[in-house]
Amino acid sequence: MTPLCSQKAEHTSSPPALPILVSGTGTGILIFNSIAFDTNSHESFYTIDSQEGIWNSGDTSEPNLGYRPRHKEGYFPVPPTDQMHDIRTKMTLKMVEGGIDIEKHHHEVATGGQVEFGMRFNTLLKQADSVMMYKYIAKNVAIQNGYTVTFMPNRSFRIMAPACMSIRASGRVILISF
Numbered sequence: 001m002t003p004l005c006s007q008k009a010e011h012t013s014s015p016p017a018l019p020i021l022v023s024g025t026g027t028g029i030l031i032f033n034s035i036a037f038d039t040n041s042h043e044s045f046y047t048i049d050s051q052e053g054i055w056n057s058g059d060t061s062e063p064n065l066g067y068r069p070r071h072k073e074g075y076f077p078v079p080p081t082d083q084m085h086d087i088r089t090k091m092t093l094k095m096v097e098g099g100i101d102i103e104k105h106h107h108e109v110a111t112g113g114q115v116e117f118g119m120r121f122n123t124l125l126k127q128a129d130s131v132m133m134y135k136y137i138a139k140n141v142a143i144q145n146g147y148t149v150t151f152m153p154n155r156s157f158r159i160m161a162p163a164c165m166s167i168r169a170s171g172r173v174i175l176i177s178f
Contacts, residue, residue, distance in 0.1 A: 024103075024121035027131060029138055029149045031084050031113035052083045053112035069111045082107045084115050091141045092117065098137055100130045 030048075037046040049056075054068045067080040079085050088105045095102050101120035108114035119130055135151060142149045 023124060023127050024119055025127060025131060026116050026118045027134060027151075028108055028114060028116045029151055030110070031087060031115060031142060031147050031149050033147060035148055035150070048112070050112035055112075069107070071111055072109050074107050074111050074114060075109045076106050084113050087142065087145055087147060088115050088117075090145065091138050094137045094141050095134055098133055100133055100137075 030050075032048050032050050034049045035046070038044065052068055054070050057064070057066065057068055065080065067083070069077050069081055074082075084107060092102050092105050095117070101122070102117055103120050104118040106116055108116045117134065119127065119134070121127070122130065138149050
């Protein structure tokens with residue numbers, strides 16, 4: 001346990017009728033078809049690609065059906081514009097199977113595969129464990145389906161919303177009497 005979590009856990013386990021801190025998180029990721037990067041003595045670069053990215057609108061190398069959210073206009077589209085629905089559903093089912101209580105999943109603001117999963121509130125320590133399992137499951141389901149994911153805050157020009165890894169905590173106080 002981290003010092004903060006263990007201090008909170010010790011505080012909330014003392015009787016009588018103490019408040020318990022619980023939180024619910026909305027965790028965001030980016031789902032890509034490919035990522036390339038390199039750093040050496042004279043250059044560095046990264047490049048990302050997503051079948052859903054608006055930058056692929058002019059691609060003529062394969063059938064292009066045109067359904068792509070534009071820059072910062074991807075909040076809550078439905079299929080076929082939301083091309084990540086099926087992979088999100090697979091991730092959600094595995095997360096639920098792993099004991100994570102997922103309340104919702106949806107596309108987020110960015111073009112190119114930004115998505116979010118909403119976890120039901122839980123105690124601080126259990127929620128932290130759920131976030132770690134969520135990351136493990138998302139990575140593995142993605143790779144099994146030919147995708148890769150990133151949890152890093154985005155810094156890509158015009159592509160994503162200001163911060164991809166958004167964890168919103170909503171605290172509730174529950175009084176327990178002994």
